Amino acid sequence: MKITMRPELLRVLIHSKLQDGRLPHDSITKVWSSPSAGETCDGCDLILAKEDLLMAGTTLTRGRMSLHFHVVCFRVWDDQRRAPQS
Ligand SMILES: [Zn+2]
Numbered sequence: 001m002k003i004t005m006r007p008e009l010l011r012v013l014i015h016s017k018l019q020d021g022r023l024p025h026d027s028i029t030k031v032w033s034s035p036s037a038g039e040t041c042d043g044c045d046l047i048l049a050k051e052d053l054l055m056a057g058t059t060l061t062r063g064r065m066s067l068h069f070h071v072v073c074f075r076v077w078d079d080q081r082r083a084p085q086s
Contacts, residue, residue, distance in 0.1 A: 004072070005044045014043050014076050023067070024059045025081045031057040033071075043073025 005013070017023040023042065033055050036048035048054055048070060055074035056066045069077060 004070075005046065007072075007076075010044055010073060010076050011080070013045075014073065014080055017043075018077075018080055023077055023081070024061050026060045028057045028059055028078070031055065031074075039068040041070050041073050042067045043069045043077055046070075 014023065018025060033053050036050060036052045036054040038050070039048050039054055040046070041048055048068070053071055055069045055071050057069070057074070058064060058066050
């Protein structure tokens with residue numbers, strides 16, 4: 001069964017993770033996609049299903065520790081990390 005989070009909840013969750021530092025604001029240094037091997041999404045905390053495409057990325061502060069996302073979660077994070085801080 002494919003589990004997805006409602007987009008408005010996803011935005012709130014990722015926003016709070018950016019606020020408290022669980023997700024970085026800094027620039028993505030490298031991004032790639034690959035078939036999922038059951039990784040946990042750093043955006044929504046759900047496990048990627050086999051049929052999901054994994055989006056992985058590294059940032060300056062995370063160094064070699066890559067972040068894993070669903071495609072949709074990656075887009076939300078990428079969008080929000082660039083948004084001006086309020
Ligand atoms: Zn996700």
